Amino acid sequence: FVCFGDIQTFPDDRRAEVIDWLGGLLPEFDLPLDSSDEELREYLIDGTALCYTADKLMPGVLEGVWGGYASDHRSNVKKFLSVIAEMGLPGFSVKDLEEGSMSSIVECLLALRDNVSAGLGENMSNYAAKTPSRPVAPVSTPGRRSPGEDRRRGLWDAKSPQRSPLLSGQKANEVFQFKRGQYTDLPAAKISEMIQSNSLDNAPTQSLLRVVNGILDESIERKRGEIPHRVVYLLRNVVQEIEHRISIQAEHIRNQNSIIKTREDKYRSKIKALETLVNGTNEENEMAINRLELVKVEKSKIDERRKIGEQDMVRLMREKENAENTVTNLQQEIQVMSRMFEEYREQMEEKTSQMEEHLTLRAKEAEFLLTQSKKRVEEVETASELQSQLWSKKANTFRSFMDNQKLSIKDIRISSQSIKQEMFALQMKWRDEISNIGLDLKGLVDAAENYHGVLAENQKLFNEVQELKGNIRVYCRVRPFLPGQDGKSTAVDYIGENGEILISNPSKQGKDGYRMFKFNKIFNTHVSQAEVFSDIQPLIRSVLDGFNVCIFAYGQTGSGKTYTMSGPGKSKEDWGVNYRALNDLFDISLKRRNTFSYEVEVQMVEIYNEQVRDLLSNDIAQKRNTRYLEYFST
Numbered sequence: 099f100v101c102f103g104d105i106q107t108f109p110d111d112r113r114a115e116v117i118d119w120l121g122g123l124l125p126e127f128d129l130p131l132d133s134s135d136e137e138l139r140e141y142l143i144d145g146t147a148l149c150y151t152a153d154k155l156m157p158g159v160l161e162g163v164w165g166g167y168a169s170d171h172r173s174n175v176k177k178f179l180s181v182i183a184e185m186g187l188p189g190f191s192v193k194d195l196e197e198g199s200m201s202s203i204v205e206c207l208l209a210l211r212d213n214v215s216a217g218l219g220e221n222m223s224n225y226a227a228k229t230p231s232r233p234v235a236p237v238s239t240p241g242r243r244s245p246g247e248d249r250r251r252g253l254w255d256a257k258s259p260q261r262s263p264l265l266s267g268q269k270a271n272e273v274f275q276f277k278r279g280q281y282t283d284l285p286a287a288k289i290s291e292m293i294q295s296n297s298l299d300n301a302p303t304q305s306l307l308r309v310v311n312g313i314l315d316e317s318i319e320r321k322r323g324e325i326p327h328r329v330v331y332l333l334r335n336v337v338q339e340i341e342h343r344i345s346i347q348a349e350h351i352r353n354q355n356s357i358i359k360t361r362e363d364k365y366r367s368k369i370k371a372l373e374t375l376v377n378g379t380n381e382e383n384e385m386a387i388n389r390l391e392l393v394k395v396e397k398s399k400i401d402e403r404r405k406i407g408e409q410d411m412v413r414l415m416r417e418k419e420n421a422e423n424t425v426t427n428l429q430q431e432i433q434v435m436s437r438m439f440e441e442y443r444e445q446m447e448e449k450t451s452q453m454e455e456h457l458t459l460r461a462k463e464a465e466f467l468l469t470q471s472k473k474r475v476e477e478v479e480t481a482s483e484l485q486s487q488l489w490s491k492k493a494n495t496f497r498s499f500m501d502n503q504k505l506s507i508k509d510i511r512i513s514s515q516s517i518k519q520e521m522f523a524l525q526m527k528w529r530d531e532i533s534n535i536g537l538d539l540k541g542l543v544d545a546a547e548n549y550h551g552v553l554a555e556n557q558k559l560f561n562e563v564q565e566l567k568g569n570i571r572v573y574c575r576v577r578p579f580l581p582g583q584d585g586k587s588t589a590v591d592y593i594g595e596n597g598e599i600l601i602s603n604p605s606k607q608g609k610d611g612y613r614m615f616k617f618n619k620i621f622n623t624h625v626s627q628a629e630v631f632s633d634i635q636p637l638i639r640s641v642l643d644g645f646n647v648c649i650f651a652y653g654q655t656g657s658g659k660t661y662t663m664s665g666p667g668k669s670k671e672d673w674g675v676n677y678r679a680l681n682d683l684f685d686i687s688l689k690r691r692n693t694f695s696y697e698v699e700v701q702m703v704e705i706y707n708e709q710v711r712d713l714l715s716n717d718i719a720q721k722r723n724t725r726y727l728e729y730f731s732t
């Protein structure tokens with residue numbers, strides 16, 4: 099029958115195709131077309147059906163590996179798979195056959211079928227011979243194309259140009275799915291459809307050959323006896339030869355395709371390599387340009403370096419000349435130094451010999467000293483023994499002394515305790531006395547306050563006494579005759595008790611020959627410096643009490659002003675009024691230092707011919723001081 103079903107191929111259809119093929123090939127294969135995968139697996143799993151199929155299609159192909167059925171089903175399956183692998187067909191794994199999907203087994207068997215059918219070899223003829231003959235319907239043959247055109251299309255059979263291109267290969271394949279012996283029973287419309295459609299274009303070669311063989315078998319069967327066996331044999335051989343040539347051609351085309359594909363891959367890889375090379379060449383060009391630039395830069399640098407090198411060469415030549423000169427100088431210096439060194443060496447050798455002699459003497463002296471020191475050591479050892487004996491005696495004495503001292507310390511401790519007790523009693527007594535002293539001190543403070551009051555009163559009274567004595571006092575000191583002066587020619591006639599002095603004038607007669615002067619006091623010629631100062635001394639105390647005091651000497655030249663104010667010498671008895679006044683000033687200020695603080699300033703001024711000079715100034719120009727002059731003149 100012809101399957102004009104849906105053009106879509108389902109796995110069930112592929113399985114049915116295999117079942118159909120195996121049913122035609124193997125007499126014992128009796129599975130129905132709608133058998134399941136598991137039913138097909140159960141039939142094929144021991145591998146014997148597979149091996150038998152291969153042997154049927156290609157007798158002797160399992161020689162060497164076949165050897166009959168094996169008890170191990172896996173071995174049979176592996177033998178079949180080895181044949182499939184040798185043919186370059188898609189195989190399957192034993193595990194798929196045992197428990198996996200049956201699709202790979204189905205596809206493998208269909209590929210085997212197509213491959214063997216395309217080969218149209220001996221196996222196919224055998225296969226065809228064993229299949230039951232079917233009646234073949236007369237098929238009109240359309241016009242055939244040229245063999246070259248057939249080759250371009252990849253198939254040998256002719257196609258009419260008006261065939262519909264919409265029919266797919268599966269559809270065309272189904273168009274040629276016949277049960278044998280039915281070609282003659284096909285309706286004319288169906289045959290016309292087969293011829294008009296493009297089924298021939300898309301049908302597998304095996305199907306087409308099957309049609310040819312089927313029609314041939316049917317025709318021979320129908321014309322049994324009419325066609326001679328020779329013709330039948332010839333016809334079969336011609337068909338086989340055609341199948342054989344087609345298979346060779348297909349194989350050749352496949353080989354060509356594979357060669358072209360290999361070349362194409364090779365050319366593609368070459369194109370890729372060339373593209374890479376072109377890209378690389380561009381990069382290399384850029385790199386070469388960059389390198390060229392770098393080389394130029396390097397060249398300019400090298401030129402500069404060469405110039406610098408030449409300059410360095412010149413400089414080095416000069417330095418070399420300098421160095422040679424230096425070397426020459428150094429050689430000369432070395433010669434001088436070597437001469438000096440030789441001289442020095444000779445001197446040192448001389449000194450060394452002297453030192454050796456000296457050291458020999460010193461060694462002898464040292465040996466002598468060593469001998470002496472040994473003797474001394476012996477003496478010292480003897481003396482130390484004596485000393486140690488003496489020290490042991492002293493130690494005994496010291497021990498007895500220490501024992502006595504310990505006893506003494508005990509006594510001292512007892513005494514110290516008693517002293518502590520006494521000290522404690524004394525402390526208590528002192529405390530009482532200190533408290534009494536505090537009370538006495540308070541009394542003294544009160545007394546001192548009273549004393550200060552009394553003292554202030556006393557000062558006040560003292561200064562009042564000074565004022566009563568007179569704010570201005572004039573004393574007269576009579577200078578004795580100087581050596582060489584006539585002692586009889588004195589003008590002092592009388593010196594009274596109350597400051598009167600009578601001066602005689604021999605050039606005048608009577609009353610006019612005498613004149614009386616009155617002073618606060620008259621110091622006669624025998625009066626000492628201390629006696630003169632004793633009348634002035636209270637005024638110094640008035641100065642420290644805050645009163646202004648002025649003491650000055652007045653008299654003609656040589657009358658004794660300097661003698662009275664400064665004194666004739668440096669001894670304390672010779673001190674004049676100035677020295678004594680200053681001495682009292684500092685004495686009283688020291689006594690009062692806890693109560694008062696005094697500052698003392700000194701000026702030495704000379705007034706001569708109405709010129710005032712500061713005698714303490716080092717600057718001669720500054721000595722003249724008009725301020726004093728103004729002061730004194732007013």
Ligand SMILES: Nc1ncnc2c1ncn2[C@@H]1O[C@H](COP(=O)(O)OP(=O)(O)OP(=O)(O)O)[C@@H](O)[C@H]1O
Pocket residue numbers: 576577578580623653654655656657658659660661662666
């Ligand atoms: N009281 C004296 N006792 C002994 N000698 C005196 C006495 N007074 C003055 N002389 C002597 O008289 C001399 C004159 O005295 P001094 O130089 O003191 O006088 P002067 O007044 O300072 O004179 P001038 O104004 O010239 O300086 C000196 O030799 C001095 O020793």
